[in-house]
Amino acid sequence: MTESPAESAVFPLAPAPFTGDSREVDADACFDWLQQGWLLFLANPGVWIGCTALLLVILMAIVFVDYLFGQIVITLLTPPFGAGMFQIGRQLASGGEARIADLFIGFRHNASSLLIVGAALAAGVFGLAFIAFLLVSGGFFGNAITGSVAGFRIAIGSVMLAGVLVMALSVPVLMATWFAPALVLFHDMPPVAAMRASFAAGARNWAAMTIFSIFLVIALFFATLPFGLGLLLLLPIFSGAAYASYRDLFEGV
16 A cells, blocks of 8 residues: 655754745845944944954965965955855854854855855856956056057056956855855855855846945055055944844845
């Protein structure tokens, strides 16, 4: 006698596997993310500031050893450290206790996957920068060597063109790696699948993400003016806001 589906089912049923699907939100959702980032900061300012200060010291030490190589290493380590900041946000949002040790969770859980995301980010950013340099370097040196005013103007224009080119081409790379640390850490997604889901979420919510990014760039400019001390406040708030955006777009599906 054949068992019915109800009889053959085993309870409790396992939850449906996470697919990486995201939802679309209004453009003004980014303001709610920022508000939640501020509230998460107020939940435990000591841990946020302590983690941020420790992170900045680590990054400065890396750059101090070798500036160019240090920039590559910092980009490579951005996803593991980003996962740590996501973890702090998750702990506080759920009413749990956040610790400074949470900053390093990305080096203890799914570290290899997070480093793959970091390698993709580094390859994208520095690869694009190198390509842009090759495209405009000939024009820069060729026109600068002439010594004419027009030549120097064209040379400076070439440098500006390189900067705009790198920024424009870096957008897809940043979209693919923005949510990837959270997806790898919280859902054990493979790095490629996580980057694909992150890119899809960013593309689907391009308006909200654009406004959010503009606020970040403006705030970053002012935060670095007083000897960079503003970063102790900026990084925690925007990290909390980034967690809020992840929760809104993915866990809100």
